[in-house]
Amino acid sequence: MQITGKIICGLLGLVLGGPIGLILGIWIGHSFDKGLSQNFEPFSVKADPSNAQAVFFESTFSVMGHLAKADGVVTKYEIETAEQIMRNLGISGDKRQQAIEAFQRGKSEHFSLSQTLEELRLNCARSPSLIQMFIEIQILAATSGGSVSAPEMTILYKIGSAFRIPRLQIERLVEMVIAQQSFHRDQNTGQYTASRGPSIEQAYKVLGIESSASKQEVKRAYRKLMAQHHPDKLVSKGMPEEMIKVATEKSQEIQSAYDMIKKQKGY
Known part of the structure; x- marks a missing residue:
């Protein structure tokens, strides 16, 4: 039983308002103690990590399938792109089959984007970095051809809206992901996979900053x-864990962009 609030507020009320203040202070203190005795455990319980992983995996590939159908028909190139992303993510075996099935569900006319995003939000809302990673993977799929079509951009805006991310921020993420791809290195050769090496302008876009940014920025x-x-x-x-490869590669791309900026600025 909590009585600290009654004592403190009661004494304070007595000093300031006499007997009436004492009564009022005890009443206020009682309300304070009652609040402290509440059981807040239901609000502090974290989502089951294993469930969050399952939802993240299913959402990633079903939304990717929905995004592939944004233009009306899923082309052979888009299917190959999805398979390439699965390979880049390091997904194989049973997990690859699960990813393909989720992708097919996303292509269905009965697929509910809003419901899928809501389930993802409920399971991953406390992890903004996880949500951003989900969006970046979708942008990676959308930009595989070098640019994002208007229908694909509409879906990306809807995804952003579900997580209260402004359109401007989604557009900046698109720029960042495209720029990051310029810093992607082939695992076998160690060379950049882009036809031309990354530019300093792209390095700034990877970090989401202007070229005039200070050293601290x-x-x-x-x-x-x-x-x-x-x-x-x-x-x-x-x-x-099967998808962690993409996070590792992105960290390497960010590091490469940062190193280029440091060299250019003479840090």
């Missing part, structure tokens, strides 16, 4: 992005 943006894409942190928040 550059470091702040770099540290924030590295924290958002840290593989171990993402796994602990609900990202399936």
Whole structure:
């Protein structure tokens, strides 16, 4: 039983208002003690990590399928792109089959984007970095051809709206993901996969900053992005371990962009 509030408020009321103040203070203190005795455990219970991983996995590939059908018909190229993303994510075996089935469900006319995003929000709402990773993977699928079509952009806006992310921020994420792809290196050769090497302008877009940014601003943006894409942190928040490869690659791309900026600015 809590009585601390009654004592403190009662004494304070007595000093300031005499007997009437004492009564009023005890009443206020009682309300305070009652609030402290509430059981807040239901609000502090964290979502089941394993459930969050399952929801993240299903949502990622079903929404990817929905995005592929944005233009009306899923082309052979879009299917190949989805399979390539699965390979890039390091998904194989049973998990690959699950990803394909989720992708097919996303292509269905009966697929509910809003319901899928709501379930993802309920399971991952406490992990903004996980939500951003989900959106970046969708943008990665949409930009596989080098640009995003108007119907695909509409869906990306809807995804952003579900998580209260402004359109401007979605557009900036698209720029960042496209720029990051310029810093992607082939695992076998170690060379950049883009036909031309990344530019300093793209390096700034990777970090989401202007070329006029100060040294402190550059470091702040770099540290924030590295924290958002840290593989171990993402796994602990609900990202399936089978998909952690993409987070590792993004961390490497961010590091490469940061190194280029440091060299250009002479840090």
